[in-house]
Amino acid sequence: MVMEKLGSSLQDALKKLVKSGRIDEHTVNEVVKDIQRAMLQADVNVKLVMKMSNHIKERAMKEDVPSGMNPREHVIRIVYQELINIIGKGTDIPLKPQKIMMIGLQGSGKTTTTSKLARYFQRKGLRPAVICADTFRPGAYQQLNTLCGKLNVTFYGEEGNPDAVGIVERGLKEVEKYDVIIIDTAGRHSLEKDLIEEMEQIHAIAHPDYKLLVLDGAIGQQASEQARAFNDSIGISGVVISKLDGTAKGGGAISAVSETNSSIAFIGVGETPDDLEKFEPDRFISKLLGMGDIKGLIEKAQENLMEEELDMEAMMRGRFTLKDMYKQLETLNKMGPMKQIMQMLPLGGMGVKVPEEAYQVTGEKLTRYRVVMDSMTEEEMLNPRLIGSARIKRISIGSGCSPDDVRELLKYYKTMQNTMKGLRGGKFNMQKMMKKFGM
Template sequence: MVLEGLSNSLKGTLQKITKALFVDEKLINELVKDIQRALLQSDVNVKLVLDLTKKIKERALNEEVPKTVNKKEHLINIVYEELVNFLGRGEKLDHQARISEKRDLKEKGKTTEPYKIMLVGLFGSGKTTTTGKLANYFKKRGIKTAVISTDTWRPAAADQLEQLANNLNVQVFIDKKEKDPVKLYKKFEKELEKYDLVIIDTAGRDALSDELITELNAINKTVKPDETMLVLSADIGQAAEKQAQAFHDNCKVSGVIITKLDGTAKGGGALIACAVTGAPVKFIGVGEKTDDFEEFKPEGFVGRLLGMGDLEALLEKTREAISEEEAIDMSKKMLKGDFNLIDLYEQMHAMKKLGPLNKVVDLIPGMGNMNIPKELIQNQEGKIEKWKHLMNSMTKNELEDPDVITNTRIERISKGSGISTTELRGMLKQYRQSKKLMKLLKPGASERDMQKMVQKMQGKMGGVKF
């Protein structure tokens, strides 16, 4: 996990909220202090931290809690929204749409040019690696991509890009003899028109010197990039803001790519510092491999940082819906595998109390993406009523030990309840499957265990007839 330290502290803070008895000023103050500590430890600028926490506090104390959520959920939501705002300033750009637009213009004969993304930055920030990552990212999305190295400064630069591109099966343009980046680009300009996207790697320097600015301005005039991305290494921490601003002022940077977020606790500083300049973060590099690369979307990033979609919110809701004793009792039975039909009914009933099943599904890691059909979830809810009737027609023994239910008993229960035998058989099947699944759930199951269980459920769901 990127920014693991920050993520763990923030998750810990949110857990404190879910465990607290009331949401009061004391809790809010504690929360604000915790968030401040977590962000400062990740090297986020003090002033920015204070601004953020002031906003959180003001909203938490003054805002009316919407009817659909409880106070705790509201508070967690404020933290989430404010962190997203914090990281997400600046315009959003749909790269793929822009690339397609340009391709359409080309097809209509209105331009001959491909869409061009130029990468700039200091020595070793990750420009060449990122050129490969970006090419891979867009190629996977079906865009005809080429890369070109205009780094005539470092002798091995062309070889490095060539090797990367060859591994990715991406067309690469290099000229190891040419010493002038502008001439080099012009030499290939015509050939580049065959592509929908061209990514231009440039040379770095160890500081934003006049020499570098002059060189970049010259390349810039020739290339006329649609986007100029500044590549910054996360380990520069808060200094990212100054550098982003300086590059932005001198070379009209349209976006920032932060690399090496996998390797530093200072990443929080770099990320946030950049997000507040006029050059927003567009992509992040999270490892050395070509696939260690993501489009930066504040909502998703903050969600993962806080562990949303995680079990916390669900557990919190569960705690409200069924008492702790009931939960312990039920989980003990589940573990021994001797939970019966009444328990299954109670379990479904408790799930019903949690709210619409589709909302509950969203809270379980991995389940939100499962695309469970709506009808299926609605059916599940309708079933509870029918099950109640079926159970009313059963004997105590049958309820406690459903394995004794033979075919003749099935006929009897169905007649007595007015519910079809198919429905009853379905219920018994779900009971047996739940019993098996519950055995997999051990106390203190880790998130990975849960994921595994969800995967198993996913496999089984296909076979379950709801």
């Protein structure tokens, strides 16, 4: 998927900043070049890429690094803000009675998205009805009728009647008692004049509250031209990018959104009626930057970490003892599965590679680790280097575990200690970090 591909190249670019501790023009240029390459490969429009990278360069060099932020965080924050500028905050389609008109070229995913939306509103407790105004594509009536039938959604259409405008007029009367009325329109292979005219007529009759343009995530630069034409004609109130589950690079659609000053409402991630995701810019960009799910992390962190904040700073200073690890494991275990938590931490964006073993502590192992550690002396907990084979034997007997269990724990401790070392340059403090990103 686009996000992962573009994301991993952006992460690589940002890693360069880790190596160089301060911001100099050369490093910024290097990073920006990498970002440009990543975005161009994802099909983002050249002009847009140039504009964005110039902004990043200018701001990174000119703006003072905010106090308490290191140069790398400073640049990450700028990249984050510039991406938000391009991708937009997203369009929120409210959960209330309304009319929605679907527009877009043939094959973009309008009909599929129509059924997904019907399902979406249905799940939220609103009663949807769908009108088929596609009189152009053979089988359009059947396709939508079948989809609606499966979902138990009310459907209006007139098979064989070519008069799309009349169908909409009659359909609206027929389903006026429903909460959300979705009108699926016809596409063409390209932007033909008669498509635009028909769309304008339907628009004039239906007075939709929202006009959602469906853009195929796989199309490249034509996306902008399409979006412009639709926008000039009836206006776009939101965009759905479809097919982001496949190999689509998405950059074309993102460019179109930026160019027409519209914003994304949903993304389509599959062919079934449930494969629709409400667009959330934070999540989308967090993914692009490899910073994990920032929002989700905040929520969890607020619930759990407030009361027992990990002394990350002390650990960063190099004092990461077995005692710290014990506390850390307990806190993290309270928060949820280790892997999930680790993935939410912005380690990737900070250039820290978390070894796979760090993820593999299950609740069961945690219990065993605790038993082992309970048989250690305070001195050993604070200075694990003291633990040689004689002590391993003693601890294993005392805890009823095998010497291998003790060794495994020590090995795990070493891994975690190294990870902490990697973080040290970053002065990592979750809450501070989130504040910096305006969370």
